[in-house]
Amino acid sequence: MLDWLYITDLLGVAVFAISGTLLAFRKQMDGFGVVVLASVTAVGGGTTRDVILDVTVFWLHDPTYFYVILASAIACIILLRFRPHSQLRYLLIADAFGIAFFTVLGASKALELGVSAFTAIILGTMTAVFGGLIRDVMARDVPMVLKSDLYATTCIAGAIVFVLLYEWHQMIAMSAAMLTTLLLRLGAIRYHWSIQVFKEVQKP
Template structure:
């Protein structure tokens, strides 16, 4: 099972590296910018999680994560060279898959370290959201997590599902928690689901 989690984690890193590369392409960045944006997106959230949990930073102790980022980034570059344009929705979908992978992997790592359930949910959300926030800030975009469509909420729900199911069956918890996160995020992209708290009033209201 540990081997499965390990390669599942690499898959999440690769997907988020692809997401960062796609945004770098849209912003016309050079090769160095592509690597920076891909790396920040792929390992930013996990790095913050490990620092908060006082755990060894995963990629510093296993350089194969760096190789995963480079392979994913340059593979995406080769694919993009055949295209003149990448649609914004492609970036959103790639990001949604990365969010779903990292939500459950972040919660799983905190649970494995015997942290309380609520901390596991928070760590899953941080792992999934923070890398994308750094990516968008560096690219001078409004972070997706701050836009109206459901984003962090999908991570909270997915991580909660994982934490609830994990004591019974780890693999099912991983798959169901990730799928719930993915479907909620894709639904939010498709139908603009949001949790609106503040709304503008008409000119005649104060």
């Protein structure tokens, strides 16, 4: 199980590094800006989670994470030289995969450390959204988590699925939670699903 979690963690880091690189491309940043944005997107959420849980931050003693970030950023840069268009669509899709991976990872680590199921849902959601939040703020974009289409809500749904199935079968819990988060987020991107709280004000 731990090997699968580690592989999933690296996959999440990779896709979030790609999403950071895509946003850096949209903002026409230089090489240093690409590395910074890719890195904070990839490790920002997990770092926040580990600080809250008062455990060693996951990347401090494992440089593999930064090798993956650099490799993903370079691969994305090469791809963008040949396919410079539709980068916003790629950004949204990469981000959707990233939050699907990190929702599960955050909730799983929280449960392993003995926190309640409710807290695990919160930490799973934070792990998924905080990296993208930092990325968007640094790039002076409106954070995706604050836009109208479903975003954090999809992470909450995925985390709930995970904690409900966790004691029964962890691999099935991981797969079901990732699929729930991913499909809900992709559906929100495609169909603009949202939860309306305020009535639309008619202009006079």
